Structures are given as structure tokens and as C-alpha cells.
Amino acid sequence: xxxxxxxxxxxxxxxxxxxxxxxxxxxxxxxxxxxxxxxxxxxxxxxxxxxxxxxxxxxxxxxxxxxxxxxxxxxxxxxxxxxxxxxxxxxxxxxxxxxxxxxxxxxxxxxxxxxxxxxxxxxxxxxxxxxxxxxxxxxxxxxxxxxxxxxxxxxxxxxxxxxxxxxxxxxxxxxxxxxxxxxxxxxxxxxxxxxxxxxxxxxxxxxxxxxxxxxxxxxxxxx
Amino acid sequence: xxxxxxxxxxxxxxxxxxxxxxxxxxxxxxxxxxxxxxxxxxxxxxxxxxxxxxxxxxxxxxxxxxxxxxxxxxxxxxxxxxxxxxxxxxxxxxxxxxxxxxxxxxxxxxxxxxxxxxxxxxxxxxxxxxxxxxxxxxxxxxxxxxxxxxxxxxxxxxxxxxxxxxxxxxxxxxxxxxxxxxxxxxxxxxxxxxxxxxxxxxxxxxxxxxxxxxxxxxxxxxxxxxxxxxxxxxxxx
Numbered sequence: 001x002x003x004x005x006x007x008x009x010x011x012x013x014x015x016x017x018x019x020x021x022x023x024x025x026x027x028x029x030x031x032x033x034x035x036x037x038x039x040x041x042x043x044x045x046x047x048x049x050x051x052x053x054x055x056x057x058x059x060x061x062x063x064x065x066x067x068x069x070x071x072x073x074x075x076x077x078x079x080x081x082x083x084x085x086x087x088x089x090x091x092x093x094x095x096x097x098x099x100x101x102x103x104x105x106x107x108x109x110x111x112x113x114x115x116x117x118x119x120x121x122x123x124x125x126x127x128x129x130x131x132x133x134x135x136x137x138x139x140x141x142x143x144x145x146x147x148x149x150x151x152x153x154x155x156x157x158x159x160x161x162x163x164x165x166x167x168x169x170x171x172x173x174x175x176x177x178x179x180x181x182x183x184x185x186x187x188x189x190x191x192x193x194x195x196x197x198x199x200x201x202x203x204x205x206x207x208x209x210x211x212x213x214x215x216x217x218x219x220x221x222x223x
Numbered sequence: 224x225x226x227x228x229x230x231x232x233x234x235x236x237x238x239x240x241x242x243x244x245x246x247x248x249x250x251x252x253x254x255x256x257x258x259x260x261x262x263x264x265x266x267x268x269x270x271x272x273x274x275x276x277x278x279x280x281x282x283x284x285x286x287x288x289x290x291x292x293x294x295x296x297x298x299x300x301x302x303x304x305x306x307x308x309x310x311x312x313x314x315x316x317x318x319x320x321x322x323x324x325x326x327x328x329x330x331x332x333x334x335x336x337x338x339x340x341x342x343x344x345x346x347x348x349x350x351x352x353x354x355x356x357x358x359x360x361x362x363x364x365x366x367x368x369x370x371x372x373x374x375x376x377x378x379x380x381x382x383x384x385x386x387x388x389x390x391x392x393x394x395x396x397x398x399x400x401x402x403x404x405x406x407x408x409x410x411x412x413x414x415x416x417x418x419x420x421x422x423x424x425x426x427x428x429x430x431x432x433x434x435x436x437x438x439x440x441x442x443x444x445x446x447x448x449x450x451x452x453x454x455x456x457x458x459x460x
Contacts, residue, residue: 002297002330010327018315081355082309086370089274089311090328091301218296222277 002092008100015074015104024077029070030112033062034119041123055124056187060179062116063143067109068168071150074105075167079158094218098151102213105147106140113139126190134189134199141202142182148209149174155220178205226288226302226377226406227251228273233282235268242268244430246282250378256408257417259450260427266410267307269427270380273408274305288377301329306371307382310363314356318347318366321355322373329374345369346395360387368396379407385416414450418443426453 019025040058044051078084087097117139121128128135150171157166185198228250235243243265250256250273258266271277272284275296286293286302293299305311312321319338326333342351345365350358355366364387371379379400385393397419400407411417417424424441426434426449434449441449 002328006327006330010324013327014313014316014320014324017320018313022315077313077315080314082307082311083313085276085305085309086311086325087328088276089300089305091297091330092328093297 002090004092004096007090007092007096008103011097011100011104012107015108018077019108022077024073025070025108026112028073029066029109030115032069033066033112033116036062036065037116037119037123044124051124052126052190055120055126056183056190058124059116059120059139059186060142060183062120063109063113063139063146063182064172064175064179066112067143067146067150068171070109070112071105071147071154071171072164072167074108075154075158084158088221094221095214097221098213098217099210102144102147102151102210105151106144109143109147110140113143127192128190130192131189131194134194135186137199138182138185138189138195138202141199141206142178142185145178145181145202145205145209146175148206148213149178152209152213152216152220155217178202181205224289224302224377225252226286228378229283229285229287230273231283231285233269233272233279233284235265235272235277236280241430243272243279246432248425248432248435250406250408252377252406254406254408254423255421256423256425257421258408258410258425258427259414259417259453261454264427264453265430266427267382270305270307270382270408270410274303274380275299276305301374302376303378303380304371304374304376305380305382306367306384308364308386310355310367310370312355312363312366312370315354317352317354318342318358318369319351321366322369325370325373331374333373341369341373342366344372344399346392361389361392364388365392377406379405381407381409381411383411384409385411385413412454414447414454417450418446424450426450428453 037058040054040061044054117128120126153171153174154167157163157170160166181198181202185195185202188195188198230246230248233243233246234241246269258269260266272279286299288302319335322338339348339351342348345368347362347365347369350362355363358366368384385396409417409420422438424434424436424446425432433453
């Protein structure tokens with residue numbers, strides 16, 4: 001059996017190399033975020049709303065939609081040429097494959113989200129520097145939970161005829177608790193306070209989703 | 224290491240459709256089996272079951288290595304590789320990078336020189352740094368064969384493994400496989416290739432094994448008769 005560390009290293013190196021070469025996740029995800037931010041900015045300006053109140057929602061809307069687009073892209077490139085079957089046939093427990101895939105997806109989506117923070121701060125006049133560690137903890141714990149669910153859902157919907165439509169339809173309701181936790185935690189962090197309660201909720205959701213994924217992935221992969 | 228796979232009354236159902244019924248056979252070291260049958264006879268289903276890609280609906284498949292039962296999927300997958308018309312390689316990586324990934328995923332320490340030697344064997348040395356998606360169909364299949372050989376499996380599950388290859392390629396790989404000590408289960412519609420590659424034949428018809436014969440017990444003409452009868456049965460059930 002392959003050592004777990006070797007699986008993680010191989011998966012991360014492969015996904016980063018592919019993304020550096022194709023830039024498809026960055027282009028489809030990050031550029032979509034900018035367009036979305038512009039749309040929200042125009043709507044806020046037209047509605048005479050307070051910019052600083054809308055910032056948190058804007059960040060999470062971008063994460064939600066670009067995350068969905070990116071996860072779909074990641075899975076499409078993984079299923080091309082039957083690559084997923086190649087992964088399944090490796091002498092590795094399904095659970096470790098799942099966790100390594102979550103790590104790789106977190107890295108790709110987290111990178112786009114990191115670039116999104118200063119942009120949102122610029123658009124919505126947010127003071128992101130005052131409480132940066134809590135803000136980043138809120139964002140990354142939220143993205144991790146989003147990716148943990150998405151990596152499972154993508155496999156569930158992979159063999160269906162309408163997988164591109166079904167993926168967001170199944171994914172979005174499942175990540176509503178993540179969205180609630182993430183938005184509230186980010187809002188409290190932007191007010192300069194420590195969002196401990198919300199961070200604990202996000203942490204608990206991550207434990208639940210990652211454990212479920214680890215235990216069920218092998219079963220979900222079976223055709 | 225010696226292996227043995229025992230299939231006991233194995234069946235596979237997809238809703239009401241019986242893809243495979245009551246299949247009982249054994250595969251062990253040295254077996255080079257050609258699996259023949261019409262479209263929809265259950266050939267690929269059987270390979271998927273053996274590769275643990277899907278569980279049987281009925282019956283049991285038991286795996287043994289050196290006389291000891293192996294029941295964990297990673298251990299089972301360690302003893303076999305699956306080669307089909309799908310290359311299972313990433314379009315945005317080069318041949319060398321793809322094989323490096325496969326080696327790491329299988330926990331194999333291998334140098335670039337050793338990988339290049341493997342690529343040389345499959346006739347892809349000069350194209351090793353080409354992106355996979357820019358390779359022709361035949362070149363992709365050659366890389367896919369390198370992928371299957373890399374983990375040094377005991378059993379190869381081959382589903383139309385030479386599709387897209389030119390006649391030189393088919394001759395090269397037939398020779399390469401025969402020179403190895405590998406065992407395999409080959410699915411092909413090319414009856415001559417199936418004859419050349421096998422020392423046993425399994426012939427399926429409508430999900431049932433109708434003939435299991437050794438090559439030594441069969442003349443070429445008799446073999447052709449059996450194979451044609453099964454392959455011309457059609458898929459209507």
C-alpha cells in the first residue's frame with residue numbers, strides 16, 4: 001500500500017502543476033468573482049446601501065458561486081480520459097484519496113479567495129487589516145467545509161446525465177450551514193471582535209463533513 | 224509472488240438487466256486468458272468486478288497472494304492494473320509527468336532515467352516531454368500501456384488494449400507482453416489477436432460463461448467456430 005504522505009504530495013504536486021499550466025480554475029473562478037463583485041457594487045450604489053454592510057455578503061457570494069464553478073471545472077478535468085478511474089485503482093484507501101483531493105481543492109480555491117479579500121476591501125471600503133487572522137480563519141474554515149462537501153457531491157453526481165446542473169442543486173443546500181457560519185464569523189471579524197462561537201461552529205462542521213467524506217468516499221466511488 | 228482469484232457464482236445486475244450470471248472460474252499465475260463474446264455479453268462488467276471498481280450483486284470473488292487471503296481493496300488493487308481504451312492520464316501533463324504521478328500514487332520510487340527506459344520500451348522516448356493532449360490516439364495508447372506496466376502488476380486486466388495502435392505497435396506489444404511473466408485477462412473483438420495472446424479462452428454469451436477451454440485442447444479452426452458462434456449472438460435479450 002502507498003504511504004499516505006506520498007499520496008498527498010503526489011496529488012498536490014499534480015493539481016498545482018496542472019493549474020499553473022492551464023490556469024483554468026483561476027481564470028474561470030477568479031475572473032467570475034471580479035464580475036460578480038462589480039455587479040454587487042453597481043447594485044449597492046444604485047440602491048444607496050451602506051458599502052461596509054455589504055462587504056461580508058459580497059465575499060461569501062463570490063466564494064459560493066466561484067467555488068461551485070471551480071469545483072465543476074476541477075471535476076471535469078479529473079474525469080476526462082477516465083483519470084478518476086486511474087485514481088480509484090491506486091492501492092490507496094478511498095478515505096485518504098478523498099482527504100488528499102480536499103487539500104488540493106482547498107489550495108486552488110483558497111488561492112483565489114486570498115486574492116479576493118483585498119479586492120473586496122477596495123470595492124466595499126472594508127478594514128481587513130484590523131482583524132486579519134480571524135478574518136482569514138473564518139474564510140479558510142468556510143472554504144474547507146465547502147470543499148469537503150463539494151468533493152463528495154461531485155462524485156455522487158458524476159455518473160448522472162445532468163451532472164453540471166445537478167452538482168450546484170445538490171451542493172448549495174448542503175452548504176447553507178457553512179454559509180451561515182462563514183458570513184456571521186466574517187462579519188464579527190470585520191467588526192474587530194473575535195468570532196469564537198462562529199469559528200467553533202465552522203470547525204465542528206468541518207469535522208463532520210471531513211469524517212463523513214473519509215468514511216463514505218470508497219463507497220461513493222464504486223460504480 | 225503467486226496469486227489466485229476465485230470467482231464463485233458471481234452475478235451482476237443493473238436494475239432488471241443481468242449483465243453477468245452465475246460466473247464461476249479461477250484465475251491464477253501464468254493464466255493468459257482471452258475473454259470473448261458479443262457486445263453486451265458482460266466482458267467489461269467482469270473486468271470491473273475483478274478490478275473492484277464495482278461489487279458483485281451475487282456470489283463472491285476471493286483473492287489470494289502466496290496462499291494468504293487478501294480482502295482489503297488497496298491490497299487487491301496492488302496486484303492488478305486495468306488497461307482500457309480510456310488512457311487514464313491527464314491531458315495537461317506530459318508523458319513523463321503523468322508516469323511520475325502514477326509511480327508516486329503507487330508508492331514506487333523511480334528515477335527519470337528508469338521512466339525514460341520504460342517510455343523507450345513503448346516507443347515514446349522522444350515524445351516524453353510532450354503534453355498528453357497533443358499526442359495522437361496511438362501515442363496516447365502507448366503511454367497508457369506504460370502506465371499499466373509501471374506498477375509491475377501480477378495480473379493485467381486488458382479491455383481492447385491495442386485500440387488506436389498501428390500494426391507495428393500491436394506486434395511490439397504482443398511481443399513485449401509474451402516476453403514478460405505477466406498474467407492477463409484480455410477482452411478483444413479481434414479473434415486472431417485473442418488466439419495469439421492466450422493460453423485459455425472464456426467465451427461469454429448473454430452474461431453466461433458458455434465455454435472455458437485451454438488452448439492446448441483446441442485447434443485453431445475449432446476455436447474460430449466457438450468464438451464466432453458467441454460473438455455473432457447479438458445483444459438482444
